Amino acid sequence: MNAAIHPFWQSTGADAAVRLRGVSRRFSGRTVLGEVSLDFAPGEFVALIGKSGSGKSTLLRALAGLDDGVEGEGAIEVPADRSVLFQDSRLLPWKTVLQNAVFGLRLPDADRRGRAALADVGLSGREDAWPNALSGGEQQRVALARSLVRQPRLLLADEPFGALDALTRIRMHELVFRLIGQHGPTVLLVTHDVDEAIKLADRVLVMEDGHIVLDRQVGLPHPRPRDGRVDALRADLLAALGVVDAV
Numbered sequence: 115m116n117a118a119i120h121p122f123w124q125s126t127g128a129d130a131a132v133r134l135r136g137v138s139r140r141f142s143g144r145t146v147l148g149e150v151s152l153d154f155a156p157g158e159f160v161a162l163i164g165k166s167g168s169g170k171s172t173l174l175r176a177l178a179g180l181d182d183g184v185e186g187e188g189a190i191e192v193p194a195d196r197s198v199l200f201q202d203s204r205l206l207p208w209k210t211v212l213q214n215a216v217f218g219l220r221l222p223d224a225d226r227r228g229r230a231a232l233a234d235v236g237l238s239g240r241e242d243a244w245p246n247a248l249s250g251g252e253q254q255r256v257a258l259a260r261s262l263v264r265q266p267r268l269l270l271a272d273e274p275f276g277a278l279d280a281l282t283r284i285r286m287h288e289l290v291f292r293l294i295g296q297h298g299p300t301v302l303l304v305t306h307d308v309d310e311a312i313k314l315a316d317r318v319l320v321m322e323d324g325h326i327v328l329d330r331q332v333g334l335p336h337p338r339p340r341d342g343r344v345d346a347l348r349a350d351l352l353a354a355l356g357v358v359d360a361v
């Protein structure tokens with residue numbers, strides 16, 4: 115991907131995953147990210163939830179190196195090999211499914227990798243189809259294949275399942291479990307959905323007005339698949355979001 119070069123942005127070493135120190139972002143004098151400091155362990159799956167406008171996408175864009183207006187005392191350190199997955203698949207309509215999956219991948223075995231990634235997401239046999247012949251869920255699976263074909267050390271996902279119907283979302287969750295397990299990248303998933311966060315992540319962050327106001331581990335002692343054992347955590351997260359749980 116073409117990342118903006120930013121003075122605070124640098125690549126982490128082999129062992130680190132993500133490190134942010136005092137990162138801020140202002141738009142027209144209004145602070146949208148307020149001196150955020152975070153560390154992600156390698157392979158950690160982190161979900162970021164928060165109300166609309168709380169700064170989630172701004173943080174993700176900063177980590178992706180897509181925002182050259184970030185300020186901070188410290189650095190943003192992320193692996194150089196990272197992929198970004200958005201809510202819309204952003205496929206190129208004039209390229210086939212396979213060409214989209216391997217777009218920008220300059221490796222001699224790119225096609226073989228692309229076919230394998232498409233098989234992983236259940237799209238074998240659709241390599242030569244055009245994106246507009248695919249359903250929304252299938253297009254998003256191509257986007258997932260495109261992200262994972264590079265075997266990134268960091269996957270940044272901004273509401274990647276937000277536009278999908280409930281059944282397709284569940285299928286995508288299962289797919290993500292399986293593929294993340296194979297590739298083992300560190301993941302930041304921005305989502306509005308508390309249950310999606312609890313289901314998928316090892317750790318959930320709640321953002322409010324540009325600050326991380328809650329940082330909770332979900333992983334152990336709650337191995338996947340998770341069930342009622344996470345009720346207390348769910349209640350805490352909803353409370354942090356200012357939502358009264360009606361269930």
Ligand SMILES: Nc1ncnc2c1ncn2[C@@H]1O[C@H](COP(=O)(O)OP(=O)(O)OP(=O)(O)O)[C@@H](O)[C@H]1O
Binds near residue numbers: 141
């Ligand atoms: N390019 C921009 N110019 C001006 N303001 C911006 C810009 N990008 C984001 N903002 C503002 O920053 C705040 C945080 O936006 P951001 O997209 O990070 O929120 P979010 O938590 O991801 O919201 P949502 O859940 O609705 O996607 C919002 O008030 C938004 O209007």
